[in-house]
Each structure stands twice: as structure tokens, then as C-alpha cells.
Amino acid sequence: MKYWFNLITKSQGKRLYIGIFWAFVTALSGVALLMLSGWFITATALTGLAISAGLVVVFDMYMPGSGIRFFALSRTVGRYVERIYNHDSILRLISTYRLTLFKGLTNLSSKQLRATSDSEWLGKLTSDLDALDTILLSYIIPPIVAALSIITLSLFLSFFWFDLALYLGGALLLCLFASIRITIKRTKQFGSLSASLLNACRSDVIEHLQGAYELQSHDLMQDHEQQILTTLDDFYRAQNTLNTSVANIQLLLDLVLGLIIMALICATLMAVNSGLISGGIAIMIVMMFLGLSELLQMVPSQFNRWGNTSFSANRLTSLAESVASKPVITKTIIDDINNIDIEIYANKRIAVSQHSPLVFSLAKNTLVNLQGRSGSGKSTVAQLLIGSEQANDTGSDDPSNLSINNLATNNITINKQLKIEDISRPHWYGNLVYLEQKNVVLAGTLGYNLSIGLADVTEDDIWKALKLVELFDWANALPQGLNTWLGEAGSKISGGQARRISLARLLLRNPQLIILDEPFNGVDEKMAERIWQNIQPWLRAKMSVLLTHERPGYLIKESHLSTQEYTQIDTGSETDFSITEVCLNE
Amino acid sequence: MISHLVKQPGSSKQLTGRLFLNQYIAQEKTALRASVIAGALSTLLLIFQWVSFVYIAQDVIVNKQPLSSQLILLTVLLGCIIGRVFLTRLQTLFSQKASLNIRKSIRNTMLAHWRSSSPVALKNTSSGAFASQFIEEVEAMDGYFSKYWPQQALAIISPLLILSAIAVFNWLCALLLLISAPLIPLFMILVGMGAESLNQKYSTLRQRLAGHFLDRVSNLSNILLLGAKDEIFEEVEYNSERYRHVIMKTLKVAFLSSTVLEFFTSVAIASLAIYIGFSLYGAITWGPADSLSLFSGLTILILAPEFFQPLRTLSQYYHDRASALGAANNLVESLTPQTFTPKQNPPACADAQEQQQLVIEDLVVGFDTPLSPPLNLTINPGTMVVISGDSGSGKTTLLNTIANFIPALGGSVKLKPNSHSSIAYLPQKPWIKNNSIYENLKSLAPLSSKSEMENALDQLGLLDELGVNRFGLETLVGEHGQGLSGGQMQRMAFTRILLNPSPVIIFDEPTAQLDLKSRQLIYKALTALKSKRILLIASHDPLLIDVCDLHLTMPINAKNNAY
CATH class of the missing domain: 3.40.50.300 (P-loop containing nucleotide triphosphate hydrolases)
Known part of the structure; x- marks a missing residue:
């Protein structure tokens, strides 16, 4: 797994940063759209009330209006560009690596080649390699973007209310890292387990069907299914444990975020009571949190395939390393065979x-x-x-x-x-x-x-x-x-x-x-x-x-x-x- | 909602796959409905949550009331937040349970189908393909049952709930959302139709590319011999790049559809925000603008994204539906009923030692056209029959027909006196499991004791060769050697026959391509088996032909000499 992380981050270079930039623009636009709209409505409502009360207030309607339109557009465009760009990056890398692995295959002795079935090589060259795309698309870019967004918006918030920015930013970063860590820790084992159990089940099924002549003639088909059913039961159990822990982590995270927003609502409204911030800012802060928590809520589903990915990555690593460390032996050349x-x-x-x-x-x-x-x-x-x-x-x-x-x-x-x-x-x-x-x-x-x-x-x-x-x-x-x-x-x-x-x-x-x-x-x-x-x-x-x-x-x-x-x-x-x-x- | 609108190409084929899926959904309707109800309740709580929040906010910001005066609403808010979290958990719990049960019962259907299939029919498809159907394709349906199906219902219920809440505050805003909502599925259908045809166009190409890899990998040694290494590298590179382009193209279309959704959501939110803002400011006075306050305006603004959320989620799960339908179509095809009826007697036939007579009357074998004239034969126990004939003359077909794996074109094969007794069949390629020697023997002789197994292994010279006498029966096959030789595999198959012999045993080329030692041990085993049983052997081995009691030669069929 580490091997592939290093490989992806090293070989991507500039593309990685550009990809992160676009994802960041998208995330920020989404949050900003909510924030600006919330502030705008509150501000206009207050201004409207002031005007109807007979006060003369100068309020620029058009600046925030065009801001809202801009963010709406930049979010849409950003999302499209980001997804295309990052998928392109990882697919390029996978494509290059497919060739490298194929070259590695030709270096293997025929015995090593035969030790693994052709369909398994195909699996390694296609699905296992394709599975690695989650490394960039789920494990690298989203957490970095989430962290960057939290930091940026906390900085923005600190202009209005420094203490709240500090606590909120800290709490959200903590949530982010904790949920990543816990998700990986609680799902990794069962993800790998269910992947390997499925593989075991595959060979059970193949053996079962290959034995059809002998089994059917002895009326032992049903008897022999037991092995498949046992492996399947183990798989269902592993998968169930995996799903349950992901759902529980999601529950915990949602609960924590729910409590934070409750606290945030109380804090901002009390601040409005005491005149520390205006009503518009208070709504804006709440909306900002809504946007950010949407980014955070994705974490459990983004990281729950960690075990599967590491299973695929490990299957490939040995092959990839054997390609890298192939000794070249110089041998005699003969021109004329008599x-x-x-x-x-x-x-x-x-x-x-x-x-x-x-x-x-x-x-x-x-x-x-x-x-x-x-x-x-x-x-x-x-x-x-x-x-x-x-x-x-x-x-x-x-x-x-x-x-x-x-x-x-x-x-x-x-x-x-x-x-x-x-x-x-x-x-x-x-x-x-x-x-x-x-x-x-x-x-x-x-x-x-x-x-x-x-x-x-x-x-x-x-x-x-x-x-x-x-x-x-x-x-x-x-x-x-x-x-x-x-x-x-x-x-x-x-x-x-x-x-x-x-x-x-x-x-x-x-x-x-x-x-x-x-x-x-x-x-x-x-x-x-x-x-x-x-x-x-x-x-x-x-x-x-x-x-x-x-x-x-x-x-x-x-x-x-x-x-x-x-x-x-x-x-x-x-x-x-x-x-x-x-x-x-x- | 969308699924009913999208017209699928080749709809008759799609229909069977869809019917197949619906059949299983009906089984788990209760759990799936519970999941939908949990989701709908969660939406209701969401509405209450935001209404109470905005009410509190308005009270504090506009009416300048202290927050402490709103304790009841604050409790409602907290209750809604916590309640929603648990409802979401319930929703996944129910849908995942339903999906698990459905996958279980689909797999059981497949196993039952194989159980009632003739081995000859099972041979037509590679076992690897069956296995990937059993594993991947059924697994690919998970998303359809656990995510797509409940979301399909929620994508109608939740937006309607939110829409009615918004309508209470401002009918114009509700109207705006109502107009934009059907536009989304409409656009998605347009884009989805493009994706569908693109998918179809490229699925053959993608299969060809995967086929290319498999083809070149399995012929790798030959490619090296032909000195075509570099040429193949270029090909792989070219194909790999093409594969990438194909995936990118499909992704671009898929992203476009979600971008359309994203765009509508953003535009709807932005225009709502601007409309509400201008109304509140007093710049808009027509329609129900006057009735807007901070309370209603903010509620609408917060609820608007939630209106689109279920649709966006549905579009994320859309590919789950496509893959489930594809898998279901494949499954329906491979689960077509067959004419084969397996014997109904209890396993491990208790009366295996009983002597039986094999009576063949007017038997005509073949697939469509008879391969031989009618065969009449009564074979008594203690007889060894050898059948020979050119390859393609129908030896194996005859054996398969006697074993009841292929229906006879005419006539009958009967066992007397006990017609339910089984006929054991040993195919040309022995079946060896990648497991312990014990497991290999047990799978066909479940009632044998360990000492019987060791005894039988010894009779075929395997006890020592496979290291059983030193490492025990739990030794993995091929663990203390580099795989089994062809002769050892054949002898392993014979060991199983010795442990669990049927009154009639059929052997397809048992001594072909074997080393000397294996062949001698197998002759010995055949002699041992012969005394009380009927042995039917397809073979060219002159030694077997010499010792057999009856030698049948398959008639030469002119058609098989074409090439």
C-alpha cells in the first residue's frame, strides 16, 4: 500500500497539485454559495425591515447577487473539471503501470507463470490495478481538500470572531483526522478479510464445478456445496461486520457534527444577543458549518474500501517489486549452430x-x-x-x-x-x-x-x-x-x-x-x-x-x-x- | 422514477433481467419498505429541524429576544438532530439486511441450479466464468438492493415532503422548484441515453481489450519463442491507452449527467436566494413576495438544497442499477432450466456393495443424429467392458448417456434389481482439489474412516509418494512435491473409487498418458474392483483390451472423418 502511495505522489508531481487545486475550488465554492446566500437573505431582511420602518439605509443588492451567481457557476464547473482531471491523472498512471507489469510477466519463468492461472493474471492486470484508483481519488485528494477548506474558512471566520474560529477549526480538523483513522482501523481488517474470502469462495466454486462429473455421479453435489456455503457465511459475516462498523462510524460522526451545530447555533445566537456579531454573520457561520460538515460526512464512505484496496495493492506489490529487481544475466551468443x-x-x-x-x-x-x-x-x-x-x-x-x-x-x-x-x-x-x-x-x-x-x-x-x-x-x-x-x-x-x-x-x-x-x-x-x-x-x-x-x-x-x-x-x-x-x- | 422513463435498447432482454430482480425484491419487501419509511421520517425531522432553527434565529435576530426564551424549540431542534442520525442508521440497517438476504437466496438458486444440471451442460461454460458470475455479478447487485431501490422511492417521497413544506411558506418558490425538478430527470434521461449507447458501443471494445490481455498472457511463452516480445509490448501499451480513453469517455458522460444536476441545484438555490433577498428588501412586490419574512425566506433557502439532495444521491447510485441489470440478464440466461434430472436416492449409497446387473436396451446415443446403431447388452457383475474407437466416434457420448448425463435418443439403460443405485463416473481429466489429501478423498467418500483412506492410498502407492505416512492425511496436495504428476492425479481419483465404489463404474481413458508405474498400479486397482462390479472403460490401451471380458468398438462414422 505504502509502495503505491509513494509511487502515485511521486510520479504525479504537478498534476497532483493541479488536481487538488480544482477540488479545493469546488469545495470552497459550494460552502461559499451557502454562506453568501444565508448572509444575503438575513441582511436583506434586516434592511427591508429598516426601510419599512422609515430609515434610510444604503445596501448594495447587486454585489452579493453576482457573488451568488459566480459561486453557483464555479462550483459546477469546478466539480466537472476536477473529476475529469483527477480521473485522467490516475488512469494515465495505471495505464503506464499496466505495461510495466506486463513486461514483468515476460521476465518470469514459465513455472512462475503457470503457478498462477491466466485468469488471475488478467485479474491482476485489470481489476486489481484499476482498484488502485481509490488511492488518489478517495485517500489522497478528499482529505487534503477537506483539511484545506477547514483551515481557509477558519481563517476567514477569525476576522469576525477569533475564538470561535479557533475552536471550530480545531474541532473540525480533529473530527476529520479521527474519522479517517477510526474508519481505516475498524474496517481495514474486515475489508481485506472479505476480499480474500471472496477469492477463496471463487476457487471453491471452480473446484465444485470441475468435480461435477464425479460429484453428480455419486449424488454428492449437495454434500460438497457445504464448503462453498461455509466460506460464503464467513464472507457475509465479514462483510456485515464491515458494513456495521462503517454505519456506526457514520452514526458517531453525524452525532458529533450534530452536537457541534447545536452548540454553534446556541453560541452564535447568544453572540447576536450580546451584540458581538450581527444576525447576518450568525446565519453565515451556521451555513458555513453546514457546508463543511457535508465534506466531513463523506469520510467513512470514502475510506471504507481501504481493506480491499490494500488487498489488491499487496497482490500487485510482489509482482511490481520483482519487475524492479530483475537481475540481468549476460549470456553467450552463438551465431552458427553446427x-x-x-x-x-x-x-x-x-x-x-x-x-x-x-x-x-x-x-x-x-x-x-x-x-x-x-x-x-x-x-x-x-x-x-x-x-x-x-x-x-x-x-x-x-x-x-x-x-x-x-x-x-x-x-x-x-x-x-x-x-x-x-x-x-x-x-x-x-x-x-x-x-x-x-x-x-x-x-x-x-x-x-x-x-x-x-x-x-x-x-x-x-x-x-x-x-x-x-x-x-x-x-x-x-x-x-x-x-x-x-x-x-x-x-x-x-x-x-x-x-x-x-x-x-x-x-x-x-x-x-x-x-x-x-x-x-x-x-x-x-x-x-x-x-x-x-x-x-x-x-x-x-x-x-x-x-x-x-x-x-x-x-x-x-x-x-x-x-x-x-x-x-x-x-x-x-x-x-x-x-x-x-x-x-x- | 427515472428507471421507468428510460427506454432501454433491447427491451425484451432487459425485461427478463428486471423481472428477475423484482422477484427477489418482492421477497424482501418488508425490510426494504422499512428502510424507505426510515428515510422518509428522517426527511420529516429534517424539515422540523430547520423550521425550528430558523424560528429561533428570527426571534433572536429580528425580535431581539434572548436565546434562553426558546428552550422548548431548542430541545425540539436537538431532538430532531439526534433522531435523524439514528433514523439514517436504521435506514442502512434495513436495506443492508435485505440486500444480504437477497444475495444469499440468489446464490442458493444458482447452487440448486447446478445441482440439477448435467455435468456435460456445466462443461459448456468455463467454471471460471460461472465462478465470477457467482461471486462478482451477484456482489455487483448489492448496490442496487441496498442503495438504489430504497433511494428510488425516496427520490419521490422526500422532495414532495419538502416541496409541501415550502409551499406552506411561499407558493411561488415551491412552483419554481416544481418546474425545475422534472427538468432534472429529463436532462438525465437525455444524458443517460447517450451514456447507454456509449456503454453499449464500448462494451464490445472493452471485452476485446480484456480478451486481448488474456490471449497474450496465455500465449506468452509462444510469443517469446517467436521473438515478438517488443511487438506485444507496443500492443499492450496501445491497448492500455485505448482502454484508458474508453473509460475516460464513459466517465465524461457520467460526470456530465451529475454536472447537469449540480448545475440545476446551484442555479435553483442562487435564483431562490436572489428572489427572496430582493423580496425581503422590497425590490420585488408582485406575487406572494409580501408574505416573505426572514423566517420563511431562510427556511426556503435552507430546504432548497435538501429538495435536490435525494435526486443527486439517486444519480450517484445510477450505475448500481446498470450493473445489477447487466448481471441479472446474464444470470437469467445461464439459469435456463434443463432437461437433466439427477437421481433422487440418498447420497453415499448405503447399498454400494449390492450386486447389480446393467441392462441396455435399444440404446441410441448422439446429440441430434444417432452416432451408432441401437445397442442391446446385458452386463453381469464382475465384467470389464472396454470400449474403443477413433476420437470423435462417440465413446464419451456413449459413456455419458449410460451415466444419465445426456438423454438417450432412444432405448434405455437400467440397473437391476435396484434401479436407483448410482453409476460412478471417472472423467478423462481427474478432479483434484487444491486442498488436503483428506479433503480430496472425503469429498467423494464422506463415510470413509482415516485408516480406510490410508489403506486405499497405500494400494495405489500414494501413501509414501505423497508423504502421507510422514505428514498425515492433512498434507496438502502437492505440498511436499511440486504438484502432482498426471499419474498421481489419476491414482488419487482411483483411491476415491476404491473407498466408495458403485455397482457400476465408468472410466474414460484411465490409462492414457500415464507413466509406467501409475499404469501398473491402476491395472491392479481395476482388477481389484472388477470382482463384484461392472466396469465400463473407454480406452485404446492394448493391455486393457487384452484382459477385458467384452470389447466394443465404436462404428466408424463417415462424418467424423471430414478433417
């Missing part, structure tokens, strides 16, 4: 490596076809090749497994000397393309999806790539062509089309290492063969890894590649992952 040696020992995710080490090499002009059933660890090999730390994670750190884990090592050596871990990650990514098993179609246009990450790509290149994956005619027939929106809220494409778009995206690059994981999933065999032919020139002179369930048809019929040119690893050899013989009959 060969890659892979040795995998006892990797938990690659079943076959637990029996004997998995060893193979990649060199230029070669294609390695790794065959294995799903779950055999093909994708893990690919993850190791792109240098993802997730693949190195051995799964369980249970102490009982330590003996196995000690043996588990993955050595990926490049050009016979460099370890993959030592190569700068962005640089390594720049040298490879990886077609994942999952199709990645980003929410964006077709052209965007193909050219992403490429600075200089012509529309011609894109159409050529589309031709290679046999999507030219389809794209050409689209009314909006390359500008057709894909992905979420976009036009629907089939799995096979998504697959080919994902492949075409890679064809626009010129990497040294190509990893293709089931490149023709969802594409029929004949088309797969044709596309495989089409992309031969691209595959040439590079090192490629092809991951498939079984020996693919298009590879057997491949005529351009001679058997020497690629290492086909057959069933039964050590890289075949599908050897899992399990006997059910003991």
Missing part, C-alpha cells in the same frame, strides 16, 4: 530414459523423427531443445525419490562445447522455430498472426507462405483477406486451418533449428503429403526434429530425401518411447 548433442538420463517425463539414457545428435542437413505414443515424452524432448526450464523440472521432489532424481540429468551441448543453459534465451529463440502440439492462433487478424515478430515481411511473402500450406485460395476468398479477424471473437476456423496457419507462420522465418510436433494434426493424409513436399526447400540445410506418434506416411513416400540424409529411428531402438510392456494379470 550440431547439437542430446543426452537425457532418467527424466521422469520421458519413460524410456528411465531404463537407458536417451542419446542422439542433430547436425545440419538432418531430420530426426522421434516417434512415440502420447505421454511418452516427445514434447518434453522439444521443451529441452528450446531450453525451457520446465522440462528440467523432475516433477516430484519427494525425498523418497531423491535417489532417482540425483541421476536425472539432461545435457544439451551445442557445437560440442556450449551448454544450452548458457545461451541467451532471446538469442536462442531467434535461431529456432518450434511448432507446438497446441495450435496458437492469437486474437488478431490473419496477417497479424502470420507476421508476428517479423519486422520486415512483405505481403508477398505472406501469400507465398499461405500457398505452401494450401491456404492461398481460402484466404483469397475471405472478404477481408489478410485483415480477417481470427481467434477469440473472430471468425471460426477449423483445427486443420489453425494447424496450417501455425505452420505458415514459421515458414516466414529462416531458422537453424526446426522442431515440428505433429505438424499435420487435423490435416488429411493427402494434403499432409503435398504440404510436406512444398516445404522441402525450407527444411533443407537445417537441422530438424519431427515428433510423431508413428512413422508418418509422408515421410516414407518422401523421394527428395535419401535415407542417408535423415536419421530414422525405428521401433525397438532406444529412442522409441512406445515400449511400455505392462502385464495386468499378475
Whole structure:
């Protein structure tokens, strides 16, 4: 919370003062309008009576009249400008910070990223960050403006009646600070509590619904609701406590202000009795107090979200700090990759490596076809090749497994000397393309999806790539062509089309290492063969890894590649992952 | 008052949401009315408070009487001030209580709806979306019930009370306020209509922006691989700025409507003040100007802002109404009744050990068109049936139909002799709660003892692997390891089945994508379960096909080979 307070006050600078100025003008105009009107009516009434009594009195009607009109206008304009200006300030800051946090996300390891669900990241980037606007709009500006107004008007009052100004100003300032303090103190805990309980309830609901198959089939849906209901009850209780204390603080504050105005009425009218002040001034003082107490009465409702804000702020602070303190490690850069040696020992995710080490090499002009059933660890090999730390994670750190884990090592050596871990990650990514098993179609246009990450790509290149994956005619027939929106809220494409778009995206690059994981999933065999032919020139002179369930048809019929040119690893050899013989009959 | 005047676009949709809200308001009518009454009484006291104050002031200032002669009125004044404070407290007490009860009963309705929904239907919407409906959207209605609804009534009652008080003193001033008052809702409707269309225009854009963040965050690793980091940063920056502009635009309109109110209030007060001042001075002599005194003039001046206050408060709560209506519309849509009827037998089926026969007669499955020819089958206890077929051939549909999650297109599935007994279902992706191992087991086997649980865990090799023998059943899942592997999760699901087995158990691909050890332990568990029960397994596992008693192959459907 403190972190964000500092950040907002420091980065705002001049804007903060301008914002406070406008809010102050608004508050003062409101009070002044009431004061002047009260005085004006009393004064005119007294003058009117004096005139009808036959006295000659000089009274300027027009000066106060235009004053009233001026304050009426300045209050309206001030309020509008103040709200727009201050909201703009905080939204600007939030927008900048959203980018900073997003950059921070890219620095996190994939494991750290996965530890939090995507929707929770979204929550952090949107609602949590948006929740911080209360810091400026409720916690900084209004109390400062209220204090400034009290001081200014007390100073004004001291010209008429110094003692009263001193006491009234002191009492109001005391009310302001006490109500802020008490509100924060009494609501903070329950605000945070109810926010965290709601979050807990959310995961309860998600778990409940995810278990619907099992629960429904056992008729245990209602039983299982208990957890949700318990959390909800706790939440209702916390929220109720919060609401009750806010309402009670409001009651106390209203009561104190009510007693003060009672005392003020008595004091001013007695002063009129004794001739200390005129009737007009007395009414003006009462009206001034009315205006000021309106500012004060807002405090409990302005500060009752403190707990929620600090909950959001704390969720963000750790991320924000990790962004700030990210150490930069300089790593080796490699220009030419000649060969890659892979040795995998006892990797938990690659079943076959637990029996004997998995060893193979990649060199230029070669294609390695790794065959294995799903779950055999093909994708893990690919993850190791792109240098993802997730693949190195051995799964369980249970102490009982330590003996196995000690043996588990993955050595990926490049050009016979460099370890993959030592190569700068962005640089390594720049040298490879990886077609994942999952199709990645980003929410964006077709052209965007193909050219992403490429600075200089012509529309011609894109159409050529589309031709290679046999999507030219389809794209050409689209009314909006390359500008057709894909992905979420976009036009629907089939799995096979998504697959080919994902492949075409890679064809626009010129990497040294190509990893293709089931490149023709969802594409029929004949088309797969044709596309495989089409992309031969691209595959040439590079090192490629092809991951498939079984020996693919298009590879057997491949005529351009001679058997020497690629290492086909057959069933039964050590890289075949599908050897899992399990006997059910003991 | 305003809500009835504003025409909503797409009114048929709005109506259902509004009806939904009214239905719940009817439930808590007493508390809500009590809240309105407290608010109205508070306004009455307010009038008395200011009338007595001004009377005292006039007596002291004009008549030069000592303050001490007004002790009775001073007591009335003090009583009014204190009374109002407590009435306000009562008003919030009642409205918050009503809102809490309403939210409770809406959530109970949702839970009951899920209880009577087929899991297949629940799968159609992401559980995250359901959860945010259950949490945020219901919470978003709080403001509508606790603030907007009572204020809607008070925005009519309170100004009328104040207006009649003012009319007693000076009919012209009352007339002036009466004329300006309807102007305010009128202007607000104009501005509100603008805001409505603006909101609608930008809500898709806003959704797209949120979707953009979610999309890019979930594809972050791929973006890094494609070297598109900087490009995405620019996008996020651009979108974030656009998001800001959109919010600012909506805010500007919202502020404009409150500025209109503010403007009217200020102008009305200023013109009243000037009119009263000039009348008192004697510069205005027409109309009821003569009847004005300091007493009546000052009372009118003080009451005038209070006349507008309820309307201003209502406009502050206006967005509560919009969000509640939006949420209600979403809820109404997702609460549409379904055909699914859950079994009515008591939970945790006491006669789980009883032997049952599964009789399938002329069963045709599919959603609109049959996926397979009619199936006739009688399965005796102690039988393991394996169903295989290409992906998309309808294995899961068949299993879901047998489990009564999807209505059959024809034919029937019956259990004999006890037709109310349940069929357990283990989906492809095992369900693991982010909680202790005990809680995970208990949620599906509520009657099992701890020693039974440990025994079952041991049978599936989890007792040691998850550290239960050292840390106990209260160990959190994945606490002493970095999450569970797929095999461990599947074995955990099997542990629950062992603890609370039904006469018929359905498994969807129980051994796919598992490590060797897990697979072996699961084969063992299946063998143990088989003796007295019927096991229906969808699988391609050759080993399971080898040991099963009956192997069904789903017919190849030409339609599924399209791509």
C-alpha cells in the first residue's frame, strides 16, 4: 500500500497539485454559495425591515447577487473539471503501470507463470490495478481538500470572531483526522478479510464445478456445496461486520457534527444577543458549518474500501517489486549452430530414459523423427531443445525419490562445447522455430498472426507462405483477406486451418533449428503429403526434429530425401518411447 | 422514477433481467419498505429541524429576544438532530439486511441450479466464468438492493415532503422548484441515453481489450519463442491507452449527467436566494413576495438544497442499477432450466456393495443424429467392458448417456434389481482439489474412516509418494512435491473409487498418458474392483483390451472423418 502511495505522489508531481487545486475550488465554492446566500437573505431582511420602518439605509443588492451567481457557476464547473482531471491523472498512471507489469510477466519463468492461472493474471492486470484508483481519488485528494477548506474558512471566520474560529477549526480538523483513522482501523481488517474470502469462495466454486462429473455421479453435489456455503457465511459475516462498523462510524460522526451545530447555533445566537456579531454573520457561520460538515460526512464512505484496496495493492506489490529487481544475466551468443548433442538420463517425463539414457545428435542437413505414443515424452524432448526450464523440472521432489532424481540429468551441448543453459534465451529463440502440439492462433487478424515478430515481411511473402500450406485460395476468398479477424471473437476456423496457419507462420522465418510436433494434426493424409513436399526447400540445410506418434506416411513416400540424409529411428531402438510392456494379470 | 422513463435498447432482454430482480425484491419487501419509511421520517425531522432553527434565529435576530426564551424549540431542534442520525442508521440497517438476504437466496438458486444440471451442460461454460458470475455479478447487485431501490422511492417521497413544506411558506418558490425538478430527470434521461449507447458501443471494445490481455498472457511463452516480445509490448501499451480513453469517455458522460444536476441545484438555490433577498428588501412586490419574512425566506433557502439532495444521491447510485441489470440478464440466461434430472436416492449409497446387473436396451446415443446403431447388452457383475474407437466416434457420448448425463435418443439403460443405485463416473481429466489429501478423498467418500483412506492410498502407492505416512492425511496436495504428476492425479481419483465404489463404474481413458508405474498400479486397482462390479472403460490401451471380458468398438462414422 505504502509502495503505491509513494509511487502515485511521486510520479504525479504537478498534476497532483493541479488536481487538488480544482477540488479545493469546488469545495470552497459550494460552502461559499451557502454562506453568501444565508448572509444575503438575513441582511436583506434586516434592511427591508429598516426601510419599512422609515430609515434610510444604503445596501448594495447587486454585489452579493453576482457573488451568488459566480459561486453557483464555479462550483459546477469546478466539480466537472476536477473529476475529469483527477480521473485522467490516475488512469494515465495505471495505464503506464499496466505495461510495466506486463513486461514483468515476460521476465518470469514459465513455472512462475503457470503457478498462477491466466485468469488471475488478467485479474491482476485489470481489476486489481484499476482498484488502485481509490488511492488518489478517495485517500489522497478528499482529505487534503477537506483539511484545506477547514483551515481557509477558519481563517476567514477569525476576522469576525477569533475564538470561535479557533475552536471550530480545531474541532473540525480533529473530527476529520479521527474519522479517517477510526474508519481505516475498524474496517481495514474486515475489508481485506472479505476480499480474500471472496477469492477463496471463487476457487471453491471452480473446484465444485470441475468435480461435477464425479460429484453428480455419486449424488454428492449437495454434500460438497457445504464448503462453498461455509466460506460464503464467513464472507457475509465479514462483510456485515464491515458494513456495521462503517454505519456506526457514520452514526458517531453525524452525532458529533450534530452536537457541534447545536452548540454553534446556541453560541452564535447568544453572540447576536450580546451584540458581538450581527444576525447576518450568525446565519453565515451556521451555513458555513453546514457546508463543511457535508465534506466531513463523506469520510467513512470514502475510506471504507481501504481493506480491499490494500488487498489488491499487496497482490500487485510482489509482482511490481520483482519487475524492479530483475537481475540481468549476460549470456553467450552463438551465431552458427553446427550440431547439437542430446543426452537425457532418467527424466521422469520421458519413460524410456528411465531404463537407458536417451542419446542422439542433430547436425545440419538432418531430420530426426522421434516417434512415440502420447505421454511418452516427445514434447518434453522439444521443451529441452528450446531450453525451457520446465522440462528440467523432475516433477516430484519427494525425498523418497531423491535417489532417482540425483541421476536425472539432461545435457544439451551445442557445437560440442556450449551448454544450452548458457545461451541467451532471446538469442536462442531467434535461431529456432518450434511448432507446438497446441495450435496458437492469437486474437488478431490473419496477417497479424502470420507476421508476428517479423519486422520486415512483405505481403508477398505472406501469400507465398499461405500457398505452401494450401491456404492461398481460402484466404483469397475471405472478404477481408489478410485483415480477417481470427481467434477469440473472430471468425471460426477449423483445427486443420489453425494447424496450417501455425505452420505458415514459421515458414516466414529462416531458422537453424526446426522442431515440428505433429505438424499435420487435423490435416488429411493427402494434403499432409503435398504440404510436406512444398516445404522441402525450407527444411533443407537445417537441422530438424519431427515428433510423431508413428512413422508418418509422408515421410516414407518422401523421394527428395535419401535415407542417408535423415536419421530414422525405428521401433525397438532406444529412442522409441512406445515400449511400455505392462502385464495386468499378475 | 427515472428507471421507468428510460427506454432501454433491447427491451425484451432487459425485461427478463428486471423481472428477475423484482422477484427477489418482492421477497424482501418488508425490510426494504422499512428502510424507505426510515428515510422518509428522517426527511420529516429534517424539515422540523430547520423550521425550528430558523424560528429561533428570527426571534433572536429580528425580535431581539434572548436565546434562553426558546428552550422548548431548542430541545425540539436537538431532538430532531439526534433522531435523524439514528433514523439514517436504521435506514442502512434495513436495506443492508435485505440486500444480504437477497444475495444469499440468489446464490442458493444458482447452487440448486447446478445441482440439477448435467455435468456435460456445466462443461459448456468455463467454471471460471460461472465462478465470477457467482461471486462478482451477484456482489455487483448489492448496490442496487441496498442503495438504489430504497433511494428510488425516496427520490419521490422526500422532495414532495419538502416541496409541501415550502409551499406552506411561499407558493411561488415551491412552483419554481416544481418546474425545475422534472427538468432534472429529463436532462438525465437525455444524458443517460447517450451514456447507454456509449456503454453499449464500448462494451464490445472493452471485452476485446480484456480478451486481448488474456490471449497474450496465455500465449506468452509462444510469443517469446517467436521473438515478438517488443511487438506485444507496443500492443499492450496501445491497448492500455485505448482502454484508458474508453473509460475516460464513459466517465465524461457520467460526470456530465451529475454536472447537469449540480448545475440545476446551484442555479435553483442562487435564483431562490436572489428572489427572496430582493423580496425581503422590497425590490420585488408582485406575487406572494409580501408574505416573505426572514423566517420563511431562510427556511426556503435552507430546504432548497435538501429538495435536490435525494435526486443527486439517486444519480450517484445510477450505475448500481446498470450493473445489477447487466448481471441479472446474464444470470437469467445461464439459469435456463434443463432437461437433466439427477437421481433422487440418498447420497453415499448405503447399498454400494449390492450386486447389480446393467441392462441396455435399444440404446441410441448422439446429440441430434444417432452416432451408432441401437445397442442391446446385458452386463453381469464382475465384467470389464472396454470400449474403443477413433476420437470423435462417440465413446464419451456413449459413456455419458449410460451415466444419465445426456438423454438417450432412444432405448434405455437400467440397473437391476435396484434401479436407483448410482453409476460412478471417472472423467478423462481427474478432479483434484487444491486442498488436503483428506479433503480430496472425503469429498467423494464422506463415510470413509482415516485408516480406510490410508489403506486405499497405500494400494495405489500414494501413501509414501505423497508423504502421507510422514505428514498425515492433512498434507496438502502437492505440498511436499511440486504438484502432482498426471499419474498421481489419476491414482488419487482411483483411491476415491476404491473407498466408495458403485455397482457400476465408468472410466474414460484411465490409462492414457500415464507413466509406467501409475499404469501398473491402476491395472491392479481395476482388477481389484472388477470382482463384484461392472466396469465400463473407454480406452485404446492394448493391455486393457487384452484382459477385458467384452470389447466394443465404436462404428466408424463417415462424418467424423471430414478433417
